[in-house]
Amino acid sequence: MDPVIGKYIGAGLACIGMGGAGVGVGNIFAHYLAAALRNPSAADGQFARLIFGFAVTEALAIFSLLIALLLLFAV
Amino acid sequence: MKSNGLKEDASDMDPIHQFEIKKIVSFGHIGGVEIAFTNSAAFMFGAVALIVGGLMLATAGRALVPGRFQSVAEITYEFVADMLRQCTGEAGMRFFPLVFTLFSFILVLNLFGMIPGLFTVTSHIIVTVALALLVFVTVIGYGFWKNGLRFFKLFAPSGIPIYILPLVVLIEIISFLSRPLSHSVRLFANMLAGHITLKVFAGFIGMLATGLGVFGFVVGILPLSMTVALTALELLVAFLQAYVFTMLTCIYLNDALHPGH
Numbered sequence: 001m002d003p004v005i006g007k008y009i010g011a012g013l014a015c016i017g018m019g020g021a022g023v024g025v026g027n028i029f030a031h032y033l034a035a036a037l038r039n040p041s042a043a044d045g046q047f048a049r050l051i052f053g054f055a056v057t058e059a060l061a062i063f064s065l066l067i068a069l070l071l072l073f074a075v
Numbered sequence: 076m077k078s079n080g081l082k083e084d085a086s087d088m089d090p091i092h093q094f095e096i097k098k099i100v101s102f103g104h105i106g107g108v109e110i111a112f113t114n115s116a117a118f119m120f121g122a123v124a125l126i127v128g129g130l131m132l133a134t135a136g137r138a139l140v141p142g143r144f145q146s147v148a149e150i151t152y153e154f155v156a157d158m159l160r161q162c163t164g165e166a167g168m169r170f171f172p173l174v175f176t177l178f179s180f181i182l183v184l185n186l187f188g189m190i191p192g193l194f195t196v197t198s199h200i201i202v203t204v205a206l207a208l209l210v211f212v213t214v215i216g217y218g219f220w221k222n223g224l225r226f227f228k229l230f231a232p233s234g235i236p237i238y239i240l241p242l243v244v245l246i247e248i249i250s251f252l253s254r255p256l257s258h259s260v261r262l263f264a265n266m267l268a269g270h271i272t273l274k275v276f277a278g279f280i281g282m283l284a285t286g287l288g289v290f291g292f293v294v295g296i297l298p299l300s301m302t303v304a305l306t307a308l309e310l311l312v313a314f315l316q317a318y319v320f321t322m323l324t325c326i327y328l329n330d331a332l333h334p335g336h
Binding site for chain 1: 158162253256260261264318323326
């Protein structure tokens with residue numbers, strides 16, 4: 001098999017990891033919204049933590065994307 | 076990339092073409108590397124000129140009751156100052172110039188990218204890596220300068236049972252070292268992916284209109300409305316990514332100021 005094919009398949013497989021991070025980010029915002037509706041007055045104060053949790057979770061998606069980009073352009 | 080006789084407009088349809096760096100003035104070569112003033116550099120200068128000029132003009136009046144422009148400047152200042160104060164406390168306010176510069180620079184560059192035809196500087200990883208490394212080096216340098224070797228307490232959070240401490244320290248070190256990576260790739264990937272998506276959907280309109288005639292013009296409304304919606308989303312992303320970058324900068328600076336939590 002042509003090694004280039006493996007490269008592209010690998011890049012596609014690496015992107016599966018982003019699905020997991022998508023679930024995680026969705027979870028964060030869903031729980032934030034659920035909690036914010038219960039106690040709207042406290043919601044604004046937690047916005048920074050929401051964004052921090054989102055950023056840390058999204059970092060994992062970024063690592064998958066990075067592997068995909070490395071396979072496509074650097075290997 | 077294209078081989079079906081459409082080679083002339085390949086550059087119009089190619090979604091990557093918009094990120095091409097063009098030379099404006101070349102200053103010759105140093106050690107085999109060409110030193111040139113590029114469109115990327117021109118937009119960075121433009122952003123700095125806009126921020127500095129805009130803020131100076133907005134605050135020139137120093138009205139007690141601010142007008143429209145002065146309000147924008149004051150709201151931006153308060154927004155960043157509150158963010159930094161919330162994350163690091165009063166001790167972190169000495170980093171306010173750095174944080175405010177990062178926020179306004181990234182925000183203006185992201186918003187420049189949303190104007191059709193202009194170049195998106197933050198969609199190049201070299202720019203975002205430079206910004207992320209600036210923060211990373213600042214955190215390490217200031218952390219050691221202020222705390223000395225106590226800065227290493229950052230890797231050993233308090234209240235961890237001794238038998239899992241080695242594992243936690245290992246994880247903390249890896250997460251610390253991967254910070255500049257995720258910090259820079261987040262901004263770069265969001266900008267790149269957003270602009271490619273916009274360009275692809277905009278390309279659909281052109282393909283339908285040139286390929287299918289009147290029917291194409293009617294169906295072309297679908298990708299057109301999608302492009303409008305995506306532009307709105309991208310404006311949100313442009314702001315949100317500037318905010319996230321600045322937020323994380325504040326959190327990392329907090330580690331330098333108060334290691335060991």
